[in-house]
Amino acid sequence: MLKAVNLAVDLIMAHFNSRQDPEEKIRLGNSLLCTTISNLVLKQLYPAIQNILQDGLKAYKLDLITGQRRNKLWNVVEATARPGVYEPIR
Numbered sequence: 001m002l003k004a005v006n007l008a009v010d011l012i013m014a015h016f017n018s019r020q021d022p023e024e025k026i027r028l029g030n031s032l033l034c035t036t037i038s039n040l041v042l043k044q045l046y047p048a049i050q051n052i053l054q055d056g057l058k059a060y061k062l063d064l065i066t067g068q069r070r071n072k073l074w075n076v077v078e079a080t081a082r083p084g085v086y087e088p089i090r
Contacts, residue, residue: 004048012040
């Protein structure tokens with residue numbers, strides 16, 4: 001499973017390392033301008049990370065009110081995400 005993540009990261013790094021100009025690298029990271037980065041993230045990186053997270057995910061979670069509740073990968077994402085407004089790093 002980790003090999004798939006390593007491969008995806010290597011492909012993404014190679015994508016950005018193909019150019020030296022910082023402005024060109026910004027363009028390479030914009031999925032609206034460069035569909036290659038979208039494909040690398042959505043078809044390589046995301047499935048690899050999803051497989052790792054789902055591997056250890058229990059099928060059900062105990063809930064005090066409803067008893068057993070189906071556990072989903074999105075619950076993990078919500079639990080680890082910081083609420084608030086996204087502010088890009090400059």
